[in-house]
Amino acid sequence: MDATHEVFNQPAALADYNLFEGHQALRDALEFNAPALDTTALSALGARLGSAEMQLHARLANVHGPQLHSHDRFGRRVDEVEFHPSYHALMELAAGAGLHGTPWAGESASPHVQRAAGFMMFTELEPSILCPISMTYAVTPALRGNAAVYRDWGPGLTSRAYDPALKIWRDKAGLTMGMGMTEKQGGSDVRANTTRAEPDGQDGWGGRFRVTGHKWFFSAPMCDAFLVLAQTASGLSCLFLPRVLPDGSRNAIRIQRLKDKLGNKANASSEVEFHGATAWLVGDEGRGIPQILEMGTMTRLDCALGTSGLMRQALSIALNHASQREAFGKRLIAQPLMRNVLADLALESEAATALAIRLARAFDRRGDAHEAAMARLLTPVAKFWICKRGSHFAQEAMECLGGNGYVEEGGEGIMARIYREMPLNSIWEGAGNIMALDLLRALRKADAAAALAHELAPAKGAHPAFDRLAASLPTRVEEMATEMEARRLAQDVALAVQAALLCQTAAPAVFSAFCDSRLAGNWGQAFGTLGGGTDFDAILQRAQPR
Structure with missing residues (x-):
């Protein structure tokens, strides 16, 4: 049979690349928050997570979802869930990387930051298997409330072995x-x-x-x-x-x-x-509520990390597509409007990464009064704002791929999976209103306004719009007495802290464009509305995944 057409102008899938080495924003955030951290293991994990082999496992674990078996064939109650082998392969990798127990095993000087980086990267590959990983991370310290149980279960909960068998803990x-x-x-x-x-x-x-x-x-x-x-x-x-x-x-x-x-x-x-x-x-x-609040704080960190990872993967796929696909006579990434969209997404992704890793640093230094205050303040703020931005981000990144992004197939089919996943972190462990209420509780601590001012101080004078926002926040924090404006305050605290962090960790073009758009209002109500004077080249080059 004669061929009807030749397949061309289709981009190669983004596979067999190192998620860590290509993520400049993450690497800079780690250098800022944990300068002594040895990133050798993170680089090795990044290579594994970017492999075509693990991408196949991620796809299969989602296509062949868990199956409930309430009874065995003889009618006996078993209440077991069967998973595809790819699910177990992913769990083995996550446990082997210590994403559930590193902070409790005493293996690193900055264990929460190290684990946060690994968790964020793993989310780029496959987020849903991380649910038991995240819960194990959050529950382990709370289990110390029963010393006898913790004595028996603690070693297994920090072990890097994955054992899916349903049997007694000691075996x-x-x-x-x-x-x-x-x-x-x-x-x-x-x-x-x-x-x-x-x-x-x-x-x-x-x-x-x-x-x-x-x-x-x-x-x-x-x-x-x-x-x-x-x-x-x-x-x-x-x-x-x-x-x-x-x-x-x-x-x-x-x-x-x-x-x-x-x-x-x-x-x-x-x-x-x-x-x-x-x-x-x-x-x-x-006293069950205090126990839950302690665990919720850690899982909320993971919500911010997870959405940041999903943002990064969606951006990477969009950049990979736009760098190869041609339309109207040139590569998509050379088209002015597409450049604006991609650069805007890159700003959002880097700001989310910076805020999430900064929050992880606060967990590493809870003995420090300022860091303890920032953990209280930034946990609801990061969970609220980063997760709220996720669904809109995923939709815009999907649009960069056109119809291929909407199809559940192949490398670019990951985008549809990301889009479906995005709302979860905003809902799980307290939706937006719950986070806003938690922020109000954090603000009732006497040191909240002072801690925020101290956090923003390094960026003072770097951008007029930042200075205006930073100057207004302490008064708003001190006077916030009602719930009605709590969401707006959470948004503005998030933007101010993100800007301060980008001033210290990102390229000048990133910081300037972030402040011009998010703080000064030179921005529309959709991604891709950055001002024409933005340094698009610098932003896009920094964001490339390879």
Whole structure:
């Protein structure tokens, strides 16, 4: 049969490249926030994450999603979730990189920053398998509220081995943990929880309880154990609930169904019921909320890191496409309007990276008064603003590819997966309003305004628009008494801190264009509306993934 046409002017896929070496903004953020950090392992991880082999695993783990098996073929209840082998390959890589336990294993001078960089890069490859990784990271320090459980489980939770088998903790090379907080009637209002826990004696792990109730969102149900909230005689309490009990029997956790989600397809999110499940108290009875807030702070960091990684991957794909594809007589990246769009996306991506890594630094230095204040302030701010920008960012990056970006196939099909994933981090662990309320709580600390002023001081005098915003914020912080304008304040704090960071870490062209657009108003209401005087060449060259 005669050929009907020749296939040409189609870009090669972005594969077999090093996500770390090509990410100049991330490397500069690490140099600023952790100058003594040895990045050798991060470079090796970046090469692995950019390989065509791992990209195939990421695609297959999403195409062949988790399957629930409530019973075996003999009718016995098993409540197991089956995953594609590619899911396990990804989990093995993430655990092997220490993305769940590095900060608790004492392996680095800046462990939270090191882990943050790895987590951000891994999100570029595949974000949804990181749910159990993130929860294990967040739950591990909270588990110290039960010293006996932590003594037994701590080594497995920081192990770099991945062991998916459902068996007793002492027989496993590595362990993962999840969380079960929200219920149908309450959602973010966990005080409305009705799940109850009745005392059931004492043993080697302390106060034992029987838990009866449900959880509406119970992510990664194949984790080895979970921290859950339940009502006890003293109020809402935090409990440690393993899948396999110390005697080797399975706990009474019944998986009702898996959630059919917009994105996050490789991860299993479930609805469960507890039928007198056995659990042990973590922390003080009736003090479940403080325990949850501590864990939520860490998972919110991961939301900011995850969205930053997704932004970077979407930008990289768009740049790769535009650098090869020709239209109207020249490469897309040479077309003025496309250059504006890509440069605008590059600014947003670098600002998100700078803010997320800065927040991770605060976690490394919690003993420092200023860093502790910034952790309180920037956690809700970064979670709110970076995640809010994600969906709009993904849509614009997808548009750079035209119809190919909307198709679930091949290398550029990653863009559709990114677009579906973007809303998750904004919703999970507290949507926008919850973050704004958390910001108000942080502002009630006496040092909030002073800490913010100190953070912004290095950029003073660098740009008139920045100076105006920075001068106005301390008064707004001190006078913020109502909820009505909390979202606006979160936005402006985020933009001011991003600008201050870019002044110290980015190329002058990046800082100038960011301030001109985001702070001075030389910008429209869509990406690609930067002023004509922008140094597009410098911004685009800096952002290239190779």
